[in-house]
């Protein structure tokens with residue numbers, strides 16, 4: 001209201017024009033992102049662990065990401081959802097950053113240019129293959145937080161103890177002490193070891209098929225990568241989307257990313273040997289896939305609380321759609337099994353700006 005009174009009819013046109021210019025300039029200044037943008041800190045390899053923390057963020061154009069390098073010699077290198085561990089030509093790359101003398105952590109900034117998904121990885125050794133990625137705006141489309149969330153109850157941890165079994169195999173018999181989870185059979189080797197095949201990303205779906213199997217001691221499980229870029233990483237029941245190594249510093253298997261390409265004959269494979277009947281849990285380490293339920297189990301006890309569907313539910317709960325208000329729905333994944341690019345935020349932004357401009361112009365005409 002007070003601004004309406006400010007320009008009086010006696011003001012000469014030049015002053016009026018400069019008032020208008022000032023007005024427009026201040027509007028333009030308001031539109032310049034740095035004055036509005038948020039700043040986010042992302043720790044690179046804190047405690048020398050091969051992770052970005054947090055490993056995903058939602059940010060607006062103009063926001064700033066501070067990559068803070070804690071570990072020895074990592075990078076933050078831009079890649080793509082299809083090839084998370086390959087540098088995007090012409091993309092952002094900090095190069096190798098080592099701790100400065102005296103141990104202070106160097107900071108390198110990245111300015112967010114849009115709200116489409118952006119992927120980064122560390123190109124140190126095989127850390128990316130082991131899941132060291134950071135994604136911006138991977139999640140999209142805010143939906144109302146569901147009542148499911150309120151109702152969710154985290155399953156209990158595994159209950160286990162040690163058991164003794166007498167095992168006969170071929171000509172020999174021996175006694176073994178093994179870690180026994182409630183409900184699992186003793187670790188008796190199968191007479192004829194078999195191989196179980198699990199397809200990874202068959203039909204461009206973000207799933208393992210079958211996703212839960214039973215296998216005997218001495219059997220092998222062969223993962224066959226059928227589409228896109230996926231990996232097979234061992235995890236733990238209560239931390240479905242974190243490598244065993246990351247969550248509990250216990251070595252676990254990890255295939256690394258195994259991209260399939262149209263030019264190769266045959267599909268990449270990764271095989272593990274089953275050494276006992278304890279449940280084995282795992283996930284796909286490609287950005288976003290685990291939170292969408294891309295997990296598997298071997299020898300899960302289906303009759304108890306630590307069953308496959310509880311594990312998958314936990315993955316979605318911690319890392320996916322049920323965790324926060326912004327999710328990918330399946331309709332937003334394209335045929336390559338990757339979340340579709342989201343321009344919704346940008347469009348909304350542009351139209352809001354348009355309305356702001358229109359409003360300000362109208363206000364100026366009305367008053368002057």
Ligand SMILES: *[C@@H]1O[C@H](CO)[C@@H](O)[C@H](O)[C@H]1NC(C)=O
Nearest residue numbers: 072073074096097098124125
């Ligand atoms: C960091 O790693 C890269 C690649 O392994 C190597 O070329 C470079 O010398 C390393 N720098 C330091 C300071 O260790």
Ligand SMILES: *[C@@H]1O[C@H](CO)[C@@H](O)[C@H](O)[C@H]1NC(C)=O
Nearest residue numbers: 055241242285288290318319
């Ligand atoms: C899942 O969420 C946990 C906890 O926030 C995080 O440590 C982990 O890295 C996430 N996993 C993936 C694959 O994003």
Ligand SMILES: *[C@@H]1O[C@H](CO)[C@@H](O)[C@H](O)[C@H]1NC(C)=O
Nearest residue numbers: 252253272273274275276280
């Ligand atoms: C079984 O034991 C072999 C040899 O020690 C090891 O390489 C393999 O990773 C183990 N399998 C699993 C599923 O841990």
Ligand SMILES: *[C@@H]1O[C@H](CO)[C@@H](O)[C@H](O)[C@H]1NC(C)=O
Nearest residue numbers: 155302303304305306307310
């Ligand atoms: C599977 O696990 C969930 C969560 O722990 C539990 O509520 C459900 O009863 C279990 N299913 C069976 C068949 O025991």
Ligand SMILES: *[C@@H]1O[C@H](CO)[C@@H](O)[C@H](O)[C@H]1NC(C)=O
Nearest residue numbers: 212213214302307308309310
């Ligand atoms: C796989 O999991 C589902 C849901 O928890 C269960 O009904 C099914 O029996 C499991 N299959 C095997 C082979 O364990």
